[in-house]
Amino acid sequence: MEKGVKGWINRIVFMSPAMLIYLIFMIIPIIYSFYYSIFQWDGVSDKEFIGFDNYFNLTKDAVIYKTLMNSGLLTFWALVIQLPVGLLLAVLLSRQIKRGIRFFKTVFFLPVVLSTSVVGVLWGLIYDPNVGLLNQVLSAVGLDDWTRVWLGETESALNSIIAVVSWQYIGFYMVVYYAALQNVPDDVLEAAKMDGASEYRLLFQIKIPLIWHVINFTIIYCIVNSLKYFDLIYIMTNGGPNGSSEVIASYMFKQAFRFYDFGYASTISIFLFLLGVLLAIVLNKLFRREAVEY
8 A cells, every 4th residue: 555655656756847847838828828718908908808709709700711721731731741751751761771771861850850940941042933943943944834933822822831841841750650660570570571471561461550550640740730830831921922821820820919919819729729639539539449440
């Protein structure tokens, strides 16, 4: 009995610093966001209690639906591009490459460690309509009709940002998948090879099923993080032109720090939080069922 009590005390002692940080920087801000969402407040004057009016206004806000669609597109293409390409690179690197493997891993992972500000400025220069590398390359190969103001046109602004986001985070998923593939038991692979399994069957019938729990994690992680994506959009387009690249997080930022409507911005933040939690719960249940059926 004493050992059990002592064990719980040790757990509490060692977990308390992390739990305190989590409480201060996560739980308390969420509680305060809900509190501010029931007020009309500009951040300076006295708060005016309005109940759930901000939430009713949210359902009638046409911009919210536009940002939700943009966030959905960003999330969809992040899943379609980042995860498959990251897995492909991980599979290629996990083969018995003797020379240059550290170089390739570093090159592919380098965009992940770059500051978002650096990435935004770099790709802003690449997309520049006058001196940008992209338009110059297209002109050099005779595709002048394809040149455009990439970040200044409503048809191309969001797609241009999606390309940058995908480029930046492919390396992260590559490293995650590479580590998972390294943990696949060698005896299982050797037994399959002795039974005549091809490389194709090794990958799709043994390796991928054995790392399926890691793939599940990356899908949930990619969806939740793509929904709250903000910094690169703010740097490159600030949600423009005409809101064509506006996402939920950037719209929330503008409501708070451009229009000084902190109550409505808090409402948007609560909506984004609940959306992420809901998706995480649904995906967890979905993947748990798949794992059992498999």
